[in-house]
Amino acid sequence: MSSRRQFLTAAATVLGAGALSACNKKEETASVAASAQEKITWKMVTSWPANFPGLGTGAIRIADYINQLSGGRLTVKVFAAGELVGALEVFDAVSAGTAQLGHSGAYYWKGKSRAAQFFSSVPFGLTAQEMNAWLFYGDGMKLWEETYQPFGLIPGAGGNSGTQMGGWFNKEINSVADFKGLKMRMPGLGGEVIQRLGAIPVNLPGGEIFTALQSGAIDATEWVGPYNDQAFGLHKAAKNYYAPGWHEPGTTMECMMNEKAYNALPADLQAIVKAAIRLVNHDMLAEYTARNQLALHELETQHGVKAKSFPDDVLRELKKLSDAVLDEEAAKDPLSQKVWASQKVFRDSVAPWTAIAEGAIINARKL
Ligand code: CA
Numbered sequence: 139m140s141s142r143r144q145f146l147t148a149a150a151t152v153l154g155a156g157a158l159s160a161c162n163k164k165e166e167t168a169s170v171a172a173s174a175q176e177k178i179t180w181k182m183v184t185s186w187p188a189n190f191p192g193l194g195t196g197a198i199r200i201a202d203y204i205n206q207l208s209g210g211r212l213t214v215k216v217f218a219a220g221e222l223v224g225a226l227e228v229f230d231a232v233s234a235g236t237a238q239l240g241h242s243g244a245y246y247w248k249g250k251s252r253a254a255q256f257f258s259s260v261p262f263g264l265t266a267q268e269m270n271a272w273l274f275y276g277d278g279m280k281l282w283e284e285t286y287q288p289f290g291l292i293p294g295a296g297g298n299s300g301t302q303m304g305g306w307f308n309k310e311i312n313s314v315a316d317f318k319g320l321k322m323r324m325p326g327l328g329g330e331v332i333q334r335l336g337a338i339p340v341n342l343p344g345g346e347i348f349t350a351l352q353s354g355a356i357d358a359t360e361w362v363g364p365y366n367d368q369a370f371g372l373h374k375a376a377k378n379y380y381a382p383g384w385h386e387p388g389t390t391m392e393c394m395m396n397e398k399a400y401n402a403l404p405a406d407l408q409a410i411v412k413a414a415i416r417l418v419n420h421d422m423l424a425e426y427t428a429r430n431q432l433a434l435h436e437l438e439t440q441h442g443v444k445a446k447s448f449p450d451d452v453l454r455e456l457k458k459l460s461d462a463v464l465d466e467e468a469a470k471d472p473l474s475q476k477v478w479a480s481q482k483v484f485r486d487s488v489a490p491w492t493a494i495a496e497g498a499i500i501n502a503r504k505l
């Protein structure tokens with residue numbers, strides 16, 4: 139050993155710095171190879187109950203893909219809401235590095251940054267397809283990164299529920315007057331919109347909706363769509379099921395990362411993490427599409443539910459009020475203004491294509 143070192147020293151002296159640097163390079167390569175084999179464990183906190191269908195199982199799927207694609211070099215342990223931190227503490231936990239990943243919905247973080255709510259879904263906003271187009275082939279992702287950067291977070295689109303349902307009502311909705319005095323569980327900007335029709339928006343966590351609707355504490359509720367709504371038994375508490383979910387036309391879930399933890403990963407693991415999140419972003423939409431239609435069929439054939447559409451003049455009024463609420467909300471700070479302006483321009487420019495493509499084929503199938 140010592141004679142080898144003596145030889146290297148002598149060789150370096152004879153051959154000059156070139157040989158020495160080649161030798162150092164070899165050692166460097168060996169240490170990179172060693173760190174590439176290092177096993178890393180990450181935590182993912184979520185806003186969902188354990189194994190919650192669609193949202194929770196989607197988060198678990200991201201972790202599974204990371205574990206498999208990395209050959210076990212990066213293991214992600216998933217925590218349901220309340221196991222490590224509460225449902226609405228996900229943002230802070232990932233920002234602080236308590237967990238490296240967080241699966242949630244950006245509209246929960248309005249209190250951190252108002253602009254965040256534009257990255258989940260807004261009334262009469264983008265569909266799932268259009269949202270992905272804006273995020274990945276428009277300015278969406280760049281603006282989301284700008285919004286989360288001050289918190290040491292890197293955002294990721296980590297799933298989409300597709301178009302939600304307009305909700306369950308204990309009476310028919312035939313005109314805007316039917317919203318007057320209606321106590322409806324509808325959080326966020328949608329709640330703000332129905333308030334302008336005289337409704338009383340109520341914010342309740344998912345687990346409390348059924349009891350509130352059945353006891354008459356609320357007259358109506360929105361939740362997600364047939365798959366998740368049926369699981370909560372909402373059809374047992376109200377029979378009038380309305381479409382469309384004008385308030386959530388295509389809700390993006392998020393999988394955010396702690397920036398420092400992400401930057402510390404080797405490049406191949408960084409690529410795996412991003413790929414797994416993106417994969418589930420698309421996979422969740424496929425799952426919801428498949429399961430929603432099965433659940434709707436069951437609700438209609440076995441539980442006497444008849445899905446109805448809101449009358450056109452109700453939707454027209456809701457849209458008018460939504461545009462006003464969104465413009466007012468965005469005007470409250472410059473970043474929100476910038477994000478909403480970008481999304482609004484994208485929505486209005488993609489709408490003719492969506493109508494001529496998917497809209498037209500959907501109409502044609504009814505002929
Ligand atoms: Ca909803």
